[in-house]
Amino acid sequence: MDNCSTFQTFGNTEMFISDVECARNIIFWSDSCNFFARPFRWLFLYNQTSILDRDVHASFLNISILIDSHVITASLQENRTFVLKRIFKFRKETELIEKHIGSWDPLRRLKINSSDLENGYNMRNFQRTVLKTCLVITQNDSLYHLTDKRDKHIDSIAKVNYVIIQHLKDFVNAELIYKVTSTWGYKNNDSKWSGMIGELTERRADIGGTALFITVDRIAIIDYIAMTTKTRSKFVFREPKLSYVTNVFVLPFDWDVWISILGLLIIAGLVLLAIVKWEWKRNKYITMNEIEVHMELRDSVADVIFLTFGALCQQATSVVPYSMPGRITTIFLFISLMFLYTSYSANIVALLQSSSKSIQTLDDLLKSRLEVGVDDTVFNHFYFPNATEPVRKAIYEKKVAPPGQIPKYFPILEGVKKMREGLFAFHMETGPGYKLVAELFDEGEKCGLQEIQYLQVPDPWLAIQKNSSFKEALKIGLFLIRESGLQVREIDAIYTKKPVCSNRGNSFISVGIVDCYAPTAVLLGGILLSLLLFIIEHNINYISRKRGRNMA
Structure with missing residues (x-):
């Protein structure tokens, strides 16, 4: 600074005070250093009798005193009163604008016109810039x-x-x-x-x-x-059926109940085997006709196991014990397992209609059997291939763009249709996506929609040039637009919220081959085992007959 200017600090405010008549070099130097921008404040003093306003304007002709600047001129009048004006430009090349903000005199000191100050500082009028x-x-x-x-x-x-x-x-x-x-x-x-x-x-x-x-x-x-x-841009998918992610045929009972059932079968089988053996020991006191009529269940472990297994599967038996204790035990076994079977079947029906909430994170999605697709937008094409976090990178490399396959980018309409078919997670903007969901999905299909966040970014913001002079004025304008409710109104007019599930109970889910995987596997396993035993028995019988002929 020279002897025409001074620098003062008032709290957090930094102010330059200068005389216009001898500070032209300071003005150009300060402009080159961007000292007219926020947060600096300037007060230029001049005598109205010795320098005209047009000369002051000429001093700031090519200077960047833009709308975010705080530059005030104080012109000394003949009555020893200073007239305070704020000067600014909308752009460097446009003309200088003055806003009267008040005055100062030795008697009344500082007098500020609040309405002029508001119009001058808040800059709500860009004058059609x-x-x-x-x-x-x-x-x-x-x-x-x-x-x-x-x-x-x-x-x-x-x-x-x-x-x-x-x-x-x-x-x-x-x-x-x-x-x-x-x-x-x-x-x-x-x-x-x-x-x-x-x-x-x-x-x-x-x-x-x-x-x-x-x-x-x-x-x-x-x-x-x-x-x-x-x-928000998220993965959205319908909850997969419970049978798709786990074996529902082991879910109706807790493991304690399963162990109790096994204990019941073992105890009932042992009691039944003991009774049958006791019956066969008594057959020497019974005539052969009575034995042929009544004693049909043999005292072998295999026969008792098959009877117990048939009771578990609610199948009838062609053989029964002869004595009253044996028949009571058999009836008790069938009735107990009948109640368990009824409870088990009721739970199975409910579980086959249930959906799973096991997919809650990106890691769950990666490990699941759900197919994955991505909305065909510019930012998705950028963020997905450039993901560096291990799980997100694996989702792209294994599910979105597996080696040797075309990357799974779909138009939003096609992606929502595939999501409706189930077992498909689609990454989309939720607002536009839910609009299509509301139009395409049945009411029951709107239930069970799940979301998983993928992009690690906050909500979108409006951007402006770096260090723009319009920044503060536009920021205040956008704040007031949001405060007035206009922003929420426009968002609600375009973006659709997640559909509300209104009648989950009325939806019906058909049972597919996936749901019957476990019993089908048991059936096929039994068929293969029976064929294997048949072949083994046939070979043993064939070898025995061949040896018999050779010995003869």
């Missing part, structure tokens, strides 16, 4: 439906933010010129940014008209001013 805005549109037809709410599932985020930007334009009294690009912007091989971010970094756009995700590499080159669209 043109703001260059960049929109991200992935489908060209969306340009004709930005406000009519048609095809809300296509370019939803662009349509919401377009309307919010229109409200912002009206709020600050600005004009907008739009440029359209097909991508948000990613680094090229030469380290340059494409799409909307490229427009902002190259200063061909003042503000991004479509919200985008906050990432580490973007924070250094653009500023974020407000979260305008609360949206």
Whole structure:
């Protein structure tokens, strides 16, 4: 500083005080150092009798005193009163604008006009200044439906933010010129940014008209001013049937009950075997006719096992014990297992109609047998192949783009249709996706929808040029738009919430081959075992007969 200027600190406020008449070099130097931007404040003093206002304006002709600057001129009048004005420009090349904010005199000291101060500092009037805005549109037809709410599932985020930007334009009294690009912007091989971010970094756009995700590499080159669209991109899928992820035929009873049933069979079998052996010891006191009529169950372990197993499977038996204790034991065994069988069957029916909640995390999804698809959008094509976290990377490499196969990117309509068929997890924006779900799914099919977050990013925010002079004014405007409820209204008009399950009990799930896998495996195993035993018995019989003929 020279003897024409001074620097003062008031709390957290840093202020420069200078005389206009002898501070022209300081003005140019401060502009080159960006000292007219926030958070610095300037007070320029001059005598109205010795220097005219037009000369003051000439001093700031090519200086960047933009709308986020706090530069005040104090002109000394003949009556020893200072007139305070705030000066600023909307752009460096535009003319200087003055806003009267008050006065100071030795008697009444400082007098501030609050309405002028508000208009001068909050800058709610851009005076129809043109703001260059960049929109991200992935489908060209969306340009004709930005406000009519048609095809809300296509370019939803662009349509919401377009309307919010229109409200912002009206709020600050600005004009907008739009440029359209097909991508948000990613680094090229030469380290340059494409799409909307490229427009902002190259200063061909003042503000991004479509919200985008906050990432580490973007924070250094653009500023974020407000979260305008609360949206989520998630894996959405219908809960798979319980039989698809586990064997439902072992679920009706706890393991304690299964052990108790096994104990019941063993005890009943041993008691029955003891009674049958006792009966056969008594047969010497019974005539042969009585034995042929009554004594049909042999005292062998195999016969008792088959009778007990038949009772477990609720099959009738052609042989019964002869004595009253044996018959009581048999009846007790059949009745006990009948009640267990009834309870078991009722539970099986309920379990076959049940869905599983076992898939709760990305790791569960990776290990499951669900197929995976991804919405065919620009940011999904970027984030999925570039995932570095092990589970997310494995999901892409094993399920989305397995080696030797075409990557599973689908249009959102096709992906939702595949999701309706079941056993398919589709990564999509939930707002547009749920609109199609509400239209395509039956009421019962809307129940059991599950979500899993994949992208590790917060909600999208609107972006602006780095260190833009419009940042604070637009941030305040967007805050007031959100506070007034306009933002929520526009979001609700475009985005559809998750459908409510209203009649889960009325839905019916058909039983497929997967549900019957366990009993089918048992049946096939029994058939194969019986064929094996048949072949073994046939060979043994054949060998025995052949030996008999040779000995003869």
